[in-house]
Amino acid sequence: MPWSVAWTAEQAFRVQPSTDFPGLLELDQRHAPGEGEPNFAAVHVSRQRRGMIDHLCHICGTPTAVGDRWVFPVASGGLVTMTDGQVGWGCNVPPVHGACAEIARRECPHLSHLVEAPLQCGDDEGRLIHRTDVTPGLEAIAAQMPAGQAVVFSCYRLYRPAFTARVEQARADWERAARARRG
């Protein structure tokens, strides 16, 4: 069971001062992994940020070191056009260990359907960016929050052109392979 998945017993939220982003508020989710049923469609809000900030593996929840830090470039993230016109790959899914990536490829229905190879991260750790817009699926929670205050929901990492180019290459290779499989 992926570490970042939210469980039914964790459906309680509060707004608190952020220690990761001093001066801002953050949405904090109850922490009770393993209680109730896992909801694969929902990522745990607090674990998502913890994973992105500390480079924790989203499968096992322990730190990934440079050299054993992987991402799935087709299944996750998207291209972001920056103010200077440059395009960077932004990813809001925490990385995975090489061994955990293999488990995910076998056992995650979405990934096994995609037939996607993981891509190893280089020395570009990505720039951490927080988001205060409402994460899809949390609209009802957001509606109960005091108005007029910026609250950090999630964060992502934005990569420089070199790693972005590797992601785009991996996506192009995957497209070609998928077309070949379809015949």
Ligand SMILES: [Zn+2]
């Ligand atoms: Zn792991």
